[in-house]
Amino acid sequence: MTDQEVNTKMKTEEYFVNMGPQHPAAHGVLRLLLTIDGEIIKNVEPDLGYIHRSIEKMCERDSYQQIVHLTDRMDYLSSHINNEAVCLTVEKGLEIEVSDRVKVIRTIIGELTRLASHQLWWGVMGMDLGALTTYFYAFRDRELINDIFEETCGARLTMNYFVPGGLMYDIHPNFVQRTKEFITHFRTKLPEYDRLLTGNVIFEKRMKGVGLLTKEDAISFGATGPVARGSGFASDIRKKDPYSAFDRVDFKEALFTEGDSYARYKVRIMEMWESMSIIEQLIDNIPEGNIKEPTKAVIKLPKGEFYQRVETARGELGVYINSTGTKNPYRVKFRSPGFSNLSVLNHISKGVKIADLVATMASFDFVIPDIDR
Amino acid sequence: MSYFSDIYNGIKTLLTGMSVTGGYFIRAPKGSITQQYPNNRETLKMLDRFRGEVVMPHNDNNEHYCTGCQSCEIACPNGSIEIVWDRQVDPETGKKKKMIDKHIYHLGMCTMCGLCIEACPTDAIVWAQNYENSVYDRKYLTKVLNQPGSKVKAGIEE
Amino acid sequence: MKNEDLQNIINGLAENLEFSEEGSEFLNVIVPKEGLYNLCNQLRSKSDLDFDYAYCITGMDWGKELGVIYHLESTSLKHKIVVKVMTDDRENPILDSVWDIWRTAEFHELEIYDFFGVKFNNHPGLRRLFLTPDWDGWPLRKDYVDEANMIVK
């Protein structure tokens, strides 16, 4: 037989596999239609909508105060930051300047949210790669943040603490002390994360050189957050377009240029260190001031279009509000980070193995309600 | 040569990882972070601001503070609150005034956003720190918050 | 770059452009739908504009017209504009796809097709991304009615 005959006789057959909507690595109800040749992935086609609640349509019927609580349910791991995004947009429309106290508190709570989100991601990342123990270590530390949130806002996941004009109520008297205790605790635990997973030879081999994304592709695909910063795209809104109190703190933007899963991993680990440093800079002198700027009971935004971007734990969240001057927005669009990041997946996972796809997805840190909205 | 240094580094990092988990294993007896949930019901105390469910506090004379202004009903994003009200003659002043008949709260639809409690001008509804809200039939999730026979405390609306 | 300078440069790129800054923090460029692809291509490729990052693509129903709003940014030159395109045809709205200019448009256009029914020329696989293939109607349009599932306040 010639080589060609062998090739035609040994032809392998591609087949479809439904990964999801119920799959342990999908982190929710993401359905990926995989075209596989053996273990090699030929094509990834996401099918969304399994948790689509049409939040954008619901916003068109709600008042501006009511929109805020819907955003909790988008990216539930950064609900505070989502709330902040809507509040900032509405404040931009009303031309309200919130007090320094509100800005600082929003920043601290936002960074705590980012820490909590990255902790959960770290635990789940280990679990996706088969190291189940990381999950519990991460949750141990995340619970402390959730306790801080619960003490101040009364909820652990769907906070709805920020309202247009400020905060719903003042922080709890214990807030400052507990936050400091948490930072002291976590500064000793984060090196342990590194010892358990980061340096591990199996982990490095699984992550390095997997899921390569170039900087040009990252920009063109609109990838943001740690995904983009792992590829060298300086996309941090906190630096680019500072909101709340980010213009008065000193922090480094986590930026790596390798573009593989390991770079994305390192970006998040570095962001955890930076978040802790931001909180430490602010926590000691929270200025006094109004908790809530007076707004009318029925907020009516002037006619026009308002756009605000914030940096959630997953990337850039944009809120676009088109107002016609009534008490309801005419159109609300949430530019969610997960949706754009998901579009990269097919591009970078052609020709890799199933296990690599799982590792790449873990390094992307998808939250499916954020993609579906 | 990198072949052997790879093996050496590999084994070293694996042992580092094992030392972390091994350390927790040794300290296991007192290191547990989980709660023994139904057993610790007695000691489990929710934080003051915990959003469990909306309740309407009544004082000893079976009086509440709700004037029936419907601010909460308007503020609620999901229609979890319905107020059935009526204009009745106030026995003291003899004037007609708005009084609630039923303050209906659908716990099954509530998203615990807290907007109703923020909106209430008289603090008639507050959060309860109740964390065991499951029932066997969803009809039990629809609650009437004002107690039967209760009336609004005099002088609240001023 | 200031908005006036941007307006001057962009004005030379295509015909029948409308500019406005009313009620918005960005420079708004309204382009007729025939010139959309050409304009976007030049916005992306001209070195003094270099809009390489489409950070938000929004489908829009203005009541009479359907359209798309592109929020564009240049990561190197740090300026932003908003490009709007609209079509009067509500029965069979067709616009040009810009997915080969900004790859992120591929998914965002799928979303817009799914919720507004705007079809995109040259899109590599227009399908219903969120909703089931047999879904009737375009939910985010203002005239969409679904009495069973929509609660109108």
Next chain:
Amino acid sequence: MMNIPLNIVRTVHDWIFSIMPEGLATFTEWILIAALYLALFAVVGLYLVLLERKVAAWFQLRLGPNRVGPWGIFQTIADALKLVSKEIYDPVRVDKFLFKFAPYLVIVASLIAMSVFPFSKQFQAFDINIGVFFLFAVSSIGVIGVLLGGWASNNKFALIGAMRSGLQTISYELSVGLSILTMVLLTGTLQLSEIIEVQRTGGWLILQGHIPAIIAFMIFMIAGTAETNRAPFDLVEAESELGAGFHTEYSGMQFAYFFLAEFINMFIIASIAVVLFFGGWLSPFGITEGITWFPESLWFLVKVLLIIFLMMWFRWTFPRLRVDQLLTLEWKYLLPINLVNLVIMAIVIWLNWTI
């Protein structure tokens, strides 16, 4: 049997032979021994599951099962009862015969392997003179069951898992075999009881001061973990990639067979390690040598549990390897090292060194 119950066993033996003709008596004795091993199998399997859950919990800052019985010691028995009472369900388009046959193949293979172990001096069902060879042959039958189960399930995830299993076993059999061979060079016999006798005089093989023996032990542990399809080599199940791998479609007792077989296999690998490297039922430094009433099988059990604990420690610490890295590890690292190790061992024996 253990030293004290040994008398009882002899009494039973004599009694059976006194009331029955010889052929029937032998047959009855076989049945009794089989029943005994089955019981042992169930107890070992169930309590290893419990141990795994407890150990995992302690690694993970949890408490582990603690509801059924004191410290949860009846938890796995309750689980087994639940699994027994569940419907044995086979999906519509499976290959019915193979689907039902596969779990038995897996569990029988593990069961046969258990018969040759010398739990103590007299507690050994089948002292064959090619014991190591027999073990080695039998323990790789199990993978056929896994392959059949995955194939017959008519599920793509199960098929991928089963194929990975075949690949993994074929590769790692080599390393297991070669590291065992290294030790056989040192003992000069294939019979398991003889291997232990050698260690009675010379000390445990791993403590005799041969560096190749230590290397062989490390390789055996890695390859043995891979043989049992446990993390970090659990590509066959790989719950974050394949759902549950080859046993995705199984339920009830059929699933329990696969599940128990994993733990029994772990017990077998640990037992081989104990026999070959740690002197089997011999006490450390002969501290209980003179005590006649001391149950020697206790030492065997303690050593086996320690090795099993090591394997659990691996499982709850390391991430999973990718399939090509699994092969790289075997063919580029373990196999060459193993071959060189074998040659060094041969030279060591030839020149009668102790390094």
